[in-house]
Every structure is written in C-alpha cells, then in structure tokens.
Amino acid sequence: VQLQASGGGSVQPGESLRLSCVASGRSFSDLSTGWFRQAPGKQREFVVTIGRTGVMTYYADSVKGRFTISRDNAKNTVYLQMDSLKPEDTAVYYCAARLGPLRIGDRRAADFGSWGQGTQVTVSS
Secondary structure, eight states: EEEEEOOEEEEETTEEEEEEEEEEESGGGEEEEEEEEETTTSEEEEEEOTTTTOOOEEETTTTTTTEEEEEEEGGEEEEEEESSSSSSGGGGEEEEEEEOOOOTTOGGGGOOOOEEEEEEEEEEO
C-alpha cells in the first residue's frame, strides 16, 4: 500500500487545516486508516483512527472535539479536518493504514504497516 499525504501548512492559533491522504496499491475498503503525528524531539503519537466503513472512529483526548476524521472509499482518500488549532498541534502528520478491521486497541504506530511520507503542520502566532 502506498500512501500520499498532503494539506499541511502554517496557520495561526484558532485556524483550520484539512489534511488528505490518498491510498493506492490495495482496495481502500480493505484498509483501516489513521493519523499520527510527531513533534520535534518526541515520539510519534496517535491522533485518530477510522475503520473500513467510516463508522468506527477513535480519537486521542488531546484532539477530541477539534479534529474530525472521515474517508471516501470511492476516492481512496482519508481526510483529517483540524479546527481550533493550537501551537501544541505543531508536528509532522503521518497517515497510516493496516489491512483488516479496526480494533479498539489500534493506537500504536506498530499496529499499522503502511505509512505516508508526512506533512508538516505548524501553528504559530
């Protein structure tokens, strides 16, 4: 599976960004997907995951209520709408995918076998 993320940028606190990740090489509806992020000097951390049909979603507490994940299986694309951005959201954001159904415990980077190249999100005044 190949993943191509886009949509990052530099914004001020309180503004919004929408990330996209296009998958290829595998039937998209076979894949559970998600977003992780990594800030300088920190480990990659879980942000949100979504199941194959888009019904199941799991959010990190730090983004709950501000970020929304969605997917369009017809376009092989998963989206991350990020609203009310904060400086602490600054990081490189990675999309990830794994074959099969989403499990409640799928919050570790090791649970996902395919990764995109990352897109930088910077939130600063």
